[in-house]
Amino acid sequence: MEANSTQSAKSSSDAIQIRRSAKAKRLRLAVKPGLIELVVPRGMAESHALAFLDKHKAWAEGKLLELNDKLSRVRPVESFTACPTIPWRGKDIPLFVQEGSRGRVKITVDETVQIMLPQGLGEARDEVALRAFYAWVCRWLRVRVALLAERHALRCNLHHREIRIKHMKTRWGSCGPRNDININWLLALAPESVLEYVVIHELCHIAERNHSPAFWSLVGKHYPKYAEERRWLKFHGGDLMRRFNI
Ligand SMILES: [Zn+2]
Incomplete structure (x- = not known):
């Protein structure tokens, strides 16, 4: 430390x-x-x-x-639960927050995001809702990333170990020395193609541990239109990180 x-x-x-x-x-x-x-x-x-x-x-x-x-110039979000919409897989969908569940927070995500909170949370309401949404997204995204990684691992012959979804302040993903892959939870809020690109990017680090021209040519081989997804992250990624800075 x-x-x-x-x-x-x-x-x-x-x-x-x-x-x-x-x-x-x-x-x-x-x-x-x-x-x-x-x-x-x-x-x-x-x-x-x-x-x-x-x-x-x-x-x-x-x-x-x-x-x-x-x-x-970034629109500040004072309250997570007061947002009328939330980005989900690249599209803004309505967010409904209600109180009344007994004990636990319930979350449903389909065409809308519904969060049912216990009553009487007072000032903790916002944080409880965001934390529960984060935990829900991590579980959902882990399954999604495992499927994508499995599909591309076979195709690219790049084999990872564990997959972890977590809050990362400045990065979208990382690949550890033992080929464990970490993915930023906010990628569930980005278009699916952006998530797929980041998964392939991290898989390619299994073969190339840096961002050398050889690395980018490997990414291009397995995901030819990666420049588009990088551009999306450049333009929208910072806003996502600031808005959902848990
Ligand atoms: Zn990288």
């Missing part, structure tokens, strides 16, 4: 913070929503870090403005 200490930089900008890191090998500026973070390897002289900050501050502030502007 990384041991950190955070302090505000001696700077005119409140948005800049310095973080000492035992793990960091070099100085680095990270731009996050509302914040510029200067990551300083432990033991490095503060004067050196501040000189680096001075040199790159204008660049980072420009990036922060860009990021804040981008985020302000």
Whole structure:
């Protein structure tokens, strides 16, 4: 685990913070929503870090403005249960939330998403509904991904081990060193073709552990129109991750 200490930089900008890191090998500026973070390897002289900050501050502030502007254009969702619709396999479908079930949350997904909640949840209502939806989606998607992976594993001769569906903050999938495949739960909300592409992408990592030209040519061999699905993720993926940031 990384041991950190955070302090505000001696700077005119409140948005800049310095973080000492035992793990960091070099100085680095990270731009996050509302914040510029200067990551300083432990033991490095503060004067050196501040000189680096001075040199790159204008660049980072420009990036922060860009990021804040981008985020302000994303429609914030204050309440999961108040959303009239929800994306499901690439299409917005109506969301109905009702109260009245005894004890457990019940979820049905067909042409609509219906969530039946126990009564009296109060402020926890939103979180309980979203958590239950997440758990339901993980179970549903695991079966779906297993079918896709099995079909393509045979065809491509790329054999995986376990499949795990989980919340991933910045990635759509990953393939572990022992060929376990992890898939981001939000892909159940994306079109089926996008899910299929990510499954094939991760299967191809069994043969090619990087994103080299050889890797992309393997993906292209097994899924020729992958550029389209990558474009979909580029345009819509960030919104999904921000909106359903559980
Ligand atoms: Zn990859």
